[in-house]
Each structure stands twice: as structure tokens, then as C-alpha cells.
Amino acid sequence: MVDVEAGALILVALHAVIVFIATVYLSANRRPSAAIAWVLAIIFIPYLGALVFLLIGVGRLPRSRREKQREVNELIMARTDGLDQVGHRDEWPEWLGSAARLNRNLGALPMVGGNRIELLPDYEGSIASMVAAVDEAxxxxxxxxxILVLDTVTQPFFxxxxxAIQRGVSVHVLSDYLACLMLPRRKETIAAFAEMGAEWRALLPLRFWRGQWRRPDMRNHRKLLVVDGRVGFTGSQNMIDSTYLKPGNLKRGLHWHELxxxxxxPAVRELNAVxxxxxxxxxxxxxxxxxxPVVLPAAxxxxxAQVLPSGPSFDNDNNLKLYAMLIHKAERRVSITSPYFVPEESTMLAIVTAASRGVQVELFASAIGDQALVYHAQRSYYEELLRAGVAIYLYREPTVLHAKHFTIDDDVSVVGSSNMDIRSFSLNMEVSVLVHGAEFVQRMRAVQDEYRSNSRRVELADWLDRPTGAxxxxxxARLTSSLQ
Structure with a gap:
């Protein structure tokens, strides 16, 4: 009995020491909400909470990776000198110049003029456009x-x-290691690259036996294609069938809608720098x-436009800072599309404040979700948004609205791979493009109008009346969003 009691006391003492060390460690350079969430997890889930923290709560990407990003940016900037002066600076909102400086100071490239941008909201149509560009390389x-998978939809791209390789064009390919490991046809995809002679590498591989190990929930979430430095593509779409080939999605009839x-x-060179x-x-x-020399399109x-790479390869949450600033600067309208909307405190405050000061704010999300915890966590924010006057539109099933973009007033847009959630702000490597142009915003509004016509608007009274269990x-689920 004495030995049992002594063992129990030792375990309690050990747990107390772990909690104390974790509290001191977590309080340094971490958001208070995240630190508190981790401390509570370690307190109420003894040992298991500490183990989970050691697995996904510690570490960033190495400094060498951040230095490589800066090195490439500097090389590109040396070859685009003066292009930040080409454009329509006289038409910018008064605050846009400071936003461009913010991005550049935090790791992005300059705001450059002379770009032509076409929106591609059709899933297979965007793949066809990429195929046409590759065929001209x-x-x-x-x-x-x-995510990059060889299937019947992506076969034309492969x-x-x-x-292109048969014509003597060099082809280099990157795809996220863990994302592709969790989906079908990985072996067939890699074999296809080897057979055609493309240079393929996995992003952020988790192979401890080769010394390649890091925090596993930090992923490279970027989507881009660059052809000859002349044409570029980016946005929310992965290179895979719109059902993601998952049995559960096929059974439910789910398919993804992208932009x-x-x-x-000149922005294509910036995209290539990423x-x-x-x-x-x-x-x-x-x-x-x-x-x-950079040749501007004859149009x-x-x-x-300004390309903004972000994520743990940078010292700052640069996309978070940009998004919060843009929303605070809005005077008339903010339209946000984010399939995974789990905002960090400053972003949520910016949105609620904008709505409270009379800005027309709307959020487009999906009525259904493919990730249960994120889906339920984002629903926990709806009441506060609705009470502030934000209009929430849920895109009707079986379509999953996966596009990621927002517009500010009448002439500023952001389109890219970044969700408006804590993961995209801090844990995922993302790429976004800041665009100035009233005509471009009009085209973005047309896309948002299509979303609205296929969505159900959430009313506060109905939302408050949903089942207690929900x-x-x-x-x-909201509590888990702070575990970062």
C-alpha cells in the first residue's frame, strides 16, 4: 500500500513539474489563447497532453529555410528594379501604399504593375487552361x-x-509529402513523373530515418504553376479530381468548387520566386x-499585383497582418470567402469592428464540411458575426466551396491558397496575390454573386434556435483551434 501511495505521489509531483515547465515555456512568444489552451490540455489530460504538445506544439521551420526565401526574393528584386513604379499608383486608395510596404518588409516582393489577370472559376476549365499554357512552354x-494526383481528370495535365519534356522543356514538380501520402494513387503519380523524366520532390517530408523530421502539422499548402516565367497560375485548387477520390465524398456526392x-x-516572376x-x-x-528584360503585355x-508568400518559413504571420489591415481600412464593403473560417483574435476583431462601424461585411462558406472539427469550430463564430451585422451565406450542398479570396471596397482584392483561419496564418505555407483594380473587383463581385445565388443566408434567430447538442x-470544437 505504501509503495502504491508513493508511486501516486511521484506521478502527481511529476505532473506538477511538467505543468510548471510547460506554463513557463508556453508563455514565451506564443499567443495567450494558444498558451492557455495547451496548459489546460496538459493539466486535464495528464501525460497524453504533454506528448501531443511535444509532437505538434513545438518548433518552427529552420532558420535556414527562411534565409533561403529571403535570398531568392533579393535575387528576384534585383531583376525587377523599377517595376514597382510601373502601374496605377495615382489610382490607389491612400492606404494601399503602406499595405504594399508592409508586405515587402515582412518578406513579400514589390507591388508591380503591368499584369493581366484572368479568373478561372470552373474546375475542369482551369485545368484545361493550364494544359494549354504547358503546351506552349x-x-x-x-x-x-x-495535392497532386494522377487521375482521369488530371491525366491531360500529366x-x-x-x-513538354519531349520538346526539351525542363519540368520541375513539388507536392506536399503528407497530403499526397494520405490520398490514393500516390505510387502511380510518382511513377508517372519518373517515366516522363520530370524532376519531382516532396515538400516537407517526414522521414525521420533520413533526418527529415519536423512538426508534422506544418504543411506546404501552396498551389501554383509557372510556364517560362511568362504565364502563371495560382489560387485554391489542387491538382486532383473534384471529389478528391475519397469514398466518403463519392458516397455523399461531394465535389469541390474553386477559384x-x-x-x-511581372507578377509571374514573383510567383516563380515562391x-x-x-x-x-x-x-x-x-x-x-x-x-x-521584363516585357509588359500589350493591353x-x-x-x-503583389505576390505574398507566407507561413512558418517567415518570421512573422505576414498574411495575418495584411488581412487584418485591409479589413480595418475598408470603408464600404468587405466580402470574404473562406471554406475554413477559424479566425485569429485580431482578424475576428477587425471583421466585427468593420461591421459595427457600418461597413457591409459578408462571409461565404459551405453548408457542409469535410473536416469535422474545423467545420464545427467555425460555426461557433457565427453568432458573434451575426450580432455584429455580418451577412453569412452557406453554399448549398453537395458542393464544398473551397475558394479562398476577399475583396475590399471597390478596387482591392486578395486571391490565393490561404484560408482565413489560424492554421493558414501560422502553420501552413501559403501564397496569395494582392491585386489593385476596379474592373478586377467587378469580376470578383460577379463570382461572389454566383456564390450568393447558390447559398442560404443564415438568420440570427434561426441560428440561435439550432439544437443544443450542435x-x-x-x-x-472551437477550443481545439487554439492548440498551435
Whole structure:
């Protein structure tokens, strides 16, 4: 009996020591909400909470990776000198110049003029547009997708890559290690790249036997394609069938709705810089950087754009700072589309404040979700948003609205891979594009109008009347969002 009591006391003492050490460690350089959530997890789930923290609560990407990103940015900026002066600065809102400086100071490239941008809201249509661009490649093709799978829908894209290689074009490919490991046809996909002669590498591999291990929930979530430094694509869409080939999705009839964009102009070189930095980080190989003069497209509908890479390869949550600033600067309208809406405190405050001061704020999300915890966590924010006057539209099932973008007033837009959630702000490597142009915002509004026509608006009274069990589940799921 004495030995049992002594053992119990030792365990209690050990737990107390773990809690004390964790509290001191967690309080440094971490958001208070995240620190408190981890401390509570360690207190109420003894030992298991500490084990989970050691697995996903510790560490960032190495400083060497951040240095490589800065090195590539500097090389690109040296070759785009003066392009930040080409554009429509006289038409910018008064605050946009400071937003562009903020982005550049936090790790992005300059705001450059002379760009043409086409919106691609059709899933298979965007793949067809990428196939057409690859078929015109003469020098190189750089491919990077969070999820990249060979299937019946993406087969034409793989065929185009093979044709490009046969013409003598170099093809380099990146895809996220863990994301593709969890989906079907991984072996067939890698074999296809090997057979065609493409250079493929996994992003952020988790292979401890090779010394490749890091916090596993930090992923490279970027989606981009660059052809000859002339044409670029980026947005929310992965290179996979719109059902993601998951049995559960097929059974429920789910399919994903996205928004990609096709770019021409100086911003394409900035987009290529994101790929070059990621390739350099994974392989220690610096691919050739285009040093030829930048030729502006011969068109009148040219736009100013700035590519913003973000994530744990940077020292700051740079997309979070940009998003919060843009919402605070809005004077008339903010339209947000985010399939996973679990905002950090400053973003939520900016949205609620904007609505409270009379700005028309609307949020587009899905009526259904593919990730239960995130789906229920985001629902826990709806009441506060509705009470502040935010209009919430839920895109009707069986479509999962996966597009990620927002517009500010009449002439500023952000489109990319980043959700408005804590994961995209701190844990995922993302890429977004800040665009200035009234005509471009009008095209974005047309996309948002389509969302609205296919959505159900959430009313506060109905939301408050939802079942008690759903409210409990939503609020409990919200607690997990701070474990970062």
C-alpha cells in the first residue's frame, strides 16, 4: 500500500513539474489563447497532453529555410528594379501604399504593375487552361500543388507535361509529402513523373530515418504553376479530381468548387520566386533565374499585383497582418470567402469592428464540411458575426466551396491558397496575390454573386434556435483551434 501511495505521489509531483515547465515555456512568444489552451490540455489530460504538445506544439521551420526565401526574393528584386513604379499608383486608395510596404518588409516582393489577370472559376476549365499554357512552354515548367494526383481528370495535365519534356522543356514538380501520402494513387503519380523524366520532390517530408523530421502539422499548402516565367497560375485548387477520390465524398456526392487565376506580366516572376525558394529549400539546388528584360503585355487592362508568400518559413504571420489591415481600412464593403473560417483574435476583431462601424461585411462558406472539427469550430463564430451585422451565406450542398479570396471596397482584392483561419496564418505555407483594380473587383463581385445565388443566408434567430447538442459540439470544437 505504501509503495502504491508513493508511486501516486511521484506521478502527481511529476505532473506538477511538467505543468510548471510547460506554463513557463508556453508563455514565451506564443499567443495567450494558444498558451492557455495547451496548459489546460496538459493539466486535464495528464501525460497524453504533454506528448501531443511535444509532437505538434513545438518548433518552427529552420532558420535556414527562411534565409533561403529571403535570398531568392533579393535575387528576384534585383531583376525587377523599377517595376514597382510601373502601374496605377495615382489610382490607389491612400492606404494601399503602406499595405504594399508592409508586405515587402515582412518578406513579400514589390507591388508591380503591368499584369493581366484572368479568373478561372470552373474546375475542369482551369485545368484545361493550364494544359494549354504547358503546351506552349519552350523553356521550363514549374509545378507546385499541395495535392497532386494522377487521375482521369488530371491525366491531360500529366500528358501535357510529358509532351513538354519531349520538346526539351525542363519540368520541375513539388507536392506536399503528407497530403499526397494520405490520398490514393500516390505510387502511380510518382511513377508517372519518373517515366516522363520530370524532376519531382516532396515538400516537407517526414522521414525521420533520413533526418527529415519536423512538426508534422506544418504543411506546404501552396498551389501554383509557372510556364517560362511568362504565364502563371495560382489560387485554391489542387491538382486532383473534384471529389478528391475519397469514398466518403463519392458516397455523399461531394465535389469541390474553386477559384484559380491566370497571370501574365511581372507578377509571374514573383510567383516563380515562391517556387524557386521552395525548390531550393528542399534540394539545396538554385534553379536558373530569368535575367532577361521584363516585357509588359500589350493591353490596356493592366493591373497592379503583389505576390505574398507566407507561413512558418517567415518570421512573422505576414498574411495575418495584411488581412487584418485591409479589413480595418475598408470603408464600404468587405466580402470574404473562406471554406475554413477559424479566425485569429485580431482578424475576428477587425471583421466585427468593420461591421459595427457600418461597413457591409459578408462571409461565404459551405453548408457542409469535410473536416469535422474545423467545420464545427467555425460555426461557433457565427453568432458573434451575426450580432455584429455580418451577412453569412452557406453554399448549398453537395458542393464544398473551397475558394479562398476577399475583396475590399471597390478596387482591392486578395486571391490565393490561404484560408482565413489560424492554421493558414501560422502553420501552413501559403501564397496569395494582392491585386489593385476596379474592373478586377467587378469580376470578383460577379463570382461572389454566383456564390450568393447558390447559398442560404443564415438568420440570427434561426441560428440561435439550432439544437443544443450542435451548440455544445461547436463550442467544444472551437477550443481545439487554439492548440498551435
Amino acid at each position: 519552350t523553356e521550363f515548367v514549374h509545378v507546385q500543388f499541395y 500528358d501535357a507535361l510529358a509532351r 484559380m487565376m491566370r497571370l501574365e506580366g 517556387f524557386l525558394a521552395d525548390w531550393y529549400s528542399e534540394t539545396d539546388e538554385m534553379l536558373p533565374i530569368d535575367t532577361s 490596356t487592362d493592366l493591373l497592379d 451548440k455544445v459540439f461547436d463550442n467544444l
